[in-house]
Amino acid sequence: MPIQHLKLYHYPASRSARTKWMLHEVVGDAFDVEKVDLYGAVQYSPEFLRLNPNHSVPVLEITWDDGTVQYMLESAAMVAFLADAFPDADLAPSPDASPERADYLQMLHFGSTWMDMTLWQIRAHEHVLPEAERDPRMVARYRKKFSEEIEPQLAARLERAPFVCGQKFTAADCIVGQTVLWARGYGLCRAEVFKRYMSLVSKRPAFGAAFSDLREFVLDATQQPLSARFTG
Incomplete structure (x- = not known):
């Protein structure tokens, strides 16, 4: 089933950067990005928890050609999926056993x-x-x-x-x-x-595009709202 649209829920320099990098490798800039304010603890909101009960990024929203919307929650699964979904990018060996x-x-x-x-x-x-x-x-x-x-x-x-x-x-x-x-x-x-x-x-x-927001990353999160909600 062909993919109609892709959207990434992302925070700079987090695990979602690896998915963003991969998206730029396979579809260029043809996807949407929504920044999730992790330090503001937005990921613990009821709205976000409906997308990802693990309160983290990335979340990859896939809209299939029949209009079905699917959410992926694991960055490695996203990267592997995208490599296989876009074989012309030649970023993975054939899925055959080898x-x-x-x-x-x-x-x-x-x-x-x-x-x-x-x-x-x-x-x-x-x-x-x-x-x-x-x-x-x-x-x-x-x-x-x-x-x-x-x-x-x-x-x-x-x-x-x-x-x-x-x-x-x-x-x-x-x-x-x-x-x-x-x-x-x-x-x-x-x-x-x-x-x-x-x-x-x-x-x-694609690396440059994925990490173009690197300067927005703040190392110390202890003085942010996240610290009071953090569960690991």
């Missing part, structure tokens, strides 16, 4: 789970939770885990090839590239191999 497809899916989900989970614990305990609820031991543990377990795996791949799945840019780079950018903002992924990787992916026009 070593290339298996590796691509592994890295796409590695970025959105293992990397993301570790970085989110660091961010939550450094810049989102109220001071009394932060755990410095948690931060130290996950910083160590990221630098000693995650970075070496990525670095080994990027020493062998320019992109995470080899010689070609894929949708997996929209996930991993966004998480590497996030990590670098927290003093991680500082080795030359990551600098080279980010220099390469940031030259893509």
Whole structure:
């Protein structure tokens, strides 16, 4: 069933940026964006909770050609879906079973789970939770885990090839590239191999479009309405 229209509920430099990047890769600017004021805790409003009971972005609204409206809530699922929905963009191996497809899916989900989970614990305990609820031991543990377990795996791949799945840019780079950018903002992924990787992916026009609102991002959320409503 062909897609009639796409709309992204988004906040700058959040997980929705990876979906925004992917949308620019496959449809250019032919989609709508609605900014969700996460720091103002709009995501906890009854209106938004009807879209996403997980009170987060991204939300991808898909209007199909028959007028049916569907909402996707998981960023990795959105990125994988868009890659397969727009095969002419050539951003994913064929859905047929193959070593290339298996590796691509592994890295796409590695970025959105293992990397993301570790970085989110660091961010939550450094810049989102109220001071009394932060755990410095948690931060130290996950910083160590990221630098000693995650970075070496990525670095080994990027020493062998320019992109995470080899010689070609894929949708997996929209996930991993966004998480590497996030990590670098927290003093991680500082080795030359990551600098080279980010220099390469940031030259893509879709990257520039996706992160054109980066300056709107505010690091510390503790003085915002979000802090009183935050549940993780």
